[in-house]
Structure formats: C-alpha cells, structure tokens
Amino acid sequence: MIKVGVFGSEGRMGATVCDAVSADAELELVARVDIDDDPKAMVEAGAEVAVDFTTPDSVKANVRFCLDNGIHSVVGTTGLTEDDLSELATWATSTQANVFVAPNFALGAVLMMRFAQQAAAHFSTAEIIERHHERKLDAPSGTALRTAQMMNAARRQPWKTASGGTESLSGSRGGDVDGIHIHSLRVPGSVAHQEVVLGASGETLTIRHDSLDRASFMPGVILAVKKVAGLEGLTVGLENLLDL
C-alpha cells in the first residue's frame, strides 16, 4: 500500500482525488491538508506521496516542504511558469524525493496535445480556444500553454499567423505564444475544454477535447501516484507515463 496525502483536499479536484485514492486497493489515504491545516500532518501520517491541487501561490511551498521531508509530489495545480518548473527541477535533483507535474491528467487531453503536435508541421496557422469554469484562477490554461509549446517545438518554420488587421478592441486576437494565438473563455457550467484549430490553403483541422467531469482526471492522477517513486527528479507531462 502506498500512503497518500492530498493538499487542497477540500477543493473540487482535491476532494475527488481523496475519493479516488480511497477507492484504490493499492493506495491508502493518510492525510487531507487544506489551507487552514498544518502541512506537518503529511509527515506525521507517514505520507509517501502528496498530491497537490491547490493554487499557483501555494504549490511551490508545498512541493518544497515535501522534498525536504522525503515525500514524492504529484502536482496538478496549474499556473506554474517555466522558471517555476526550473526551480522545482533544481530542488528535486538535490533531494531523494521526486516531483511529477501534469497540466492535464485526462488521457484524451494528452492525446489531443499529441495529435496537435503531429499536425503542427503540416499547417500554416494554428489557434487554440480553451474554455473553463468561471472560478479558474489562471489564464490561459496550463493545457493550452503546453499545447502551444509542444506544437511550436514541432515546427521547422514560423507560423503564417494572420495579423487580423487593426485590433479595435484590445485583446481580441488573444495571447500570442510564438505565433499561436490562445483565446480563453470562462463560462459557468464548464469543466475543461479545448479546441486546436489549424489552417492551410483550402482546409482546416479542428482537434477538440472535453473533460465533462472531474472523474476524467482520476486515472491519470492515480497512475502518477503509483509511478512517481520510480521516476527521477522532475517529470512534466502525463505522456511520459503512457505508452503512446
């Protein structure tokens, strides 16, 4: 049995993770830690792996605490920058514990990112439309940013991004990640949705994924909890744990 603690246990994702861990025969839920609790509860309960679904402001301190106490981290919290990830990588290599970070734990989302990366080399433009619930704290979504980065890594030449002419309303063309424009919708009733729209002469390709329920993230989270001890330092992306 792997002993698991959850940071953000009272949140939407954290509570779902607590249920999923409790339901798995190979895992034991030993600590629930939310904002008013002392993180030392993780250590006192003997947690071997801590899952973090908190906020961009809290996650780094939680991971640091876990590394200092020999506890592996599985991080789903989004909003971490490239600099933040570099910092986590440095910390993780100097301790015995590992860190696994995934901006999206849904299998379909990982496949969407992979398909978008495959398509990137063959089209001249690409834009991303992501839609989340109205309480999401960061924009664009970590999934959208990572999708754009993966697609840009597959390009041999710059995108032929349409300028869109004069922007009479600031922000109308979205955020720009090296030629891929990202548009973030925040809509009550949504969970996590994304469309990647690629364009070329006379054709478009749309790759779309919808997480309709937080249950969609649980197989990925549980897989990461079981595998994180066997990884090394920092690993980013669920695709690294799947045989795609």
Ligand code: NAD
């Ligand atoms: P939420 O607001 O419902 O829950 C966050 C919880 O964290 C709250 O209960 C809050 O009190 C708690 N918290 C804040 N600081 C804390 C701290 N220092 N220690 C312990 N608990 C603390 O948010 P949510 O919808 O559950 O989302 C949480 C995070 O997960 C967000 O960053 C979101 O973008 C991300 N997310 C990731 C995925 C994925 O697949 N990676 C999927 C969905 C959501």
